[in-house]
Amino acid sequence: VKPPPFGYLAPTTVDDAVAALHEAAGTGKVLAGGQSLLQDLRWRRVHPTVLVDIGGIDEVAGISVTAEEVRIGARVRHRDLEHPEAVAGPLGTLLARAAAHVAHPPVRSRGTVVGSLAWAHPASEWCGIAAGLGGRVELASRRGRRTVPVAEFLVGPGRTTCGVDELVTALLLPRLPDSVRVAFREQRRTHASFAQVAVAVAVEKDDDGTVTRADIGLSGAAPTAVRAETAGVELCGTCGGPDDRAHAAAVAARDDADPVAEPHAGVAYRRNLVDVLLRRVLEEVA
């Protein structure tokens, strides 16, 4: 790694961190796990004057739970979610299923969940889950604190609505009742490569077997991770039978996906991946 010259600060409070970002006036970068930042430094795609290392800020450490939400602090690493018990209920199961697909173990022990949101890679597993479940992102700056729905936070590949003076302090995900069934699948070319497409679902049925909730998150299916809203609507109100599932999957591939072509993952193939993977995960939770 041969980064361009940069300064380095290690604040211990969010207030100090956002003050540093404010001071840097758009030329600061936040260092958490370094999974993406170090790559971009190595390729000299970014030239920050200062790195603000948040590794010593206790306010952004750990996972906490409220009545409605699970708050994943900015220091929580991918590996912290590898075990389903890390978060209670089906959400923990879903997060653990996804964690196993994030990079490989050494990277999982450094990279952070919130870092994945902040870097907004379209194929990010966490972005897909956060979008699908309708999560929120918590931001802090000298101007104050705010939360933004993930759908409004992710705006394109590597692009978010995070201000240059803002720090993403946490990801907030809705808690899932035990009656929700979850599944996750991913297509990638080797065990450690990026997802070509990943699909996460959380489905709930009422006592009559009617689907009442169908949260579907797609990674790698569009310029940014998205919630498959149309497919979810199509699935709700049905009994989630094979034809319903196939229909929802086809709708997601056609209407919710907006794939970008890459080598070995063209638009048509990516749509196919959405279709097949979604059909398979829906079958898992049927």
Added chain:
Amino acid sequence: MDHALQGTPLGVTSRPWTGRVEDRRLLTGTGTYVADLAPPGCLEVAFVRSPVAHAVLDGVVIDRARTLPGVRAVLTAADLGDVCDVPVTLGPTPPSFRPLATDRVRYRGEPVAIVLADDRYRADDAAARVDLALTPLPGIPTPAASLEGPPLYGDQENPGVGNTALEKEFGPPVEDGTWERAAVVVGASFRQQLLAPTSLEARAILVAPQDDRLHVWCSHQHPHGLKQGLAKALGVAAADVRVVVPDAGGAFGAKSPTFAEYLVVAHAARLLGVPVRWVEDRTEALHAATRGRGQDQRIRLAADADGKILAIDLQVDADIGAHPLGSGIPLQTGLQASGPYAVPEVHARVRAILTTTAPTFAYRGAGRPEAAYAIERGVDLLARELNIDPVELRRRNLITTFPYDTPTGRRYDSADHLAALDKALELLDLPRWRAEQARRRDDPQAWPLGVGLACYVERSGGEPGILVEYGSVEVRADGTVVARVGTSSTGQSHETVFAELVADVLGIDPARVRLVEADTDEVPEGNGSFASRSAQMGGAALHEAATALVEEARARAAERWTADLDAVTWREGCLEADGRAPLEVGELAPLRVEHRFTSPAAFPYGCYAAVVEVDPELGDVQVLRLVAVDDYGSVLDETVTRGQTLGSIVQGLGQALYEDVPLDADGAAVLPQGLLDYLLPTAAEVPPLALAETAVPAPDNPLGAKGAGEAGCIGVPPAIANAVVDALPGVDPAALQLPLTPETVWKAMQRPRERR
């Protein structure tokens, strides 16, 4: 994972495996690579490289770079003085090129300037501040585009030179009547994708001018070649250049030329009078280092109704990139055009074609994997067309008598192809898989399964000109033995195997033998390590030298004792004769015997088999079983050759399923995330394997040894591709091209085979 490493111990060495001599050093992080060598005052290098595939270079402005603190010099083509053009190792010389671009850049990554600074960080900082004035030109990304396009080395520079750097035919053209009277003729086009060799250590060189000599440390396969190349290009006496190869982290064929960067580094060191070091980074290695493969192939095969192959015609248009460093590599494909089969008429035409991509050079297998792939897929097409079992078709055509002269000019030394085929089938348990395949074909829910075979023959030792190797064995007064050899390990266990080889001849403990290689001051001559030549050529040279040393020692003892030579015996490093006190050989020091071993090339061969299943909706190919039976002649060290087989198998898997250098419309690689885009297989991708060897001794070699090391790269891709074709009978085989990524396979399945 089921690594059933079945096979019979074949080694001449019977001692138990105790690990390699080099392991302690290499596994504890105490090896010494070029990047570990930093003499005082050493300057670090960053190259300024073309960011585009093709452009007119209107100017290079270094002012903003030169003034940065810590920057000692920035040199461009204008500063190269009398440095000659880059030596072209293989193939004819024109068109030649300068070590740094002058008025045109022809590939993304072509070096344009060199920055020398106190450390690499400052060098990179400065390199980013060298301003290139570029006027873009349309790229010529493929051989097909190049044949139609404007000359890459046209206009004032080298008028009249077309884009075909080399064209050569092998064997007489197949008679028209042969195609006409054949029961079946099949034809197909195959693409050999570009691969990035990607050794753990990329290129690295350190040049220190001292005492009117150039001291060079380089991660290199051919130190004597580098010494000659540098001396010639810089206009200095070869005796004034010393090349040492310290520990090296792999090469795979991509580290034997005298690269442009090496000339520039050496020139800069001489100019500034200080040590200069360049350590290539991973991004440079992916974009600017040489690549392997890169061929567009068209093969036709004719056979009679019994499946006897009558003729093969192979046309190869090889992408050799913008600099014709490796024009000679694809000739290997032409020479090998009939593989292991007895075919009366064989013709190949090979064209090496310039494109605006990084140069193509040798990569593990270097022309033979390409040939084996075209032939083996072609043979399967014939089998399908004739409705003959692919195993049976191969049986009917494999060469059974040796030596065998092919129409393309090869003389195969020895083989028992049927034995290798039988061994592979035995390890595979073919009937079981055929039964499973039939079961699945009757079950619409089951994923399709296929079995693929590949018989191959390759060539080891090299071509005329390098079919000679130097070895010497010297006994010192303390009884230790120094063995010198002209090969150059980049990870092939020479320290272990060659010391044992010499020790076995002398009947002494291997710990008494020290190997010296890859130092041109210590070893007077050598042809290095590539073409699987080390054991076969260097091992034989050491064997002959050690054998001669025993004779020389006996003669000297006989002379000292005024005894009959016949009365003097050698036993475990001692000379004995009746009535004499045993004489330690060390007492005869100085005692040194040299040998230059020469022989024809050898032809390792074998048979690979793969079983795959395909996810019909996603296109994923899962390898369920991979069988490799290789014949390396007599094996010197079973564990070491197994390592070579395993490593080459994994690289073969890479070509079959994962690796590819995608190019944009101009020929620049599309790998924005480096090795996250160029996917190398890892341990997690290795399927269940079964390995075995047969061992027909090489007739032209005192050890019976043939080369080992490239086999898996040759056998794996066609075996897997044939298995995928076999799994998908309704799919057009022509749509199944390497690498067989899920998208490629899925797309092929969307376009069912057109029935004629």
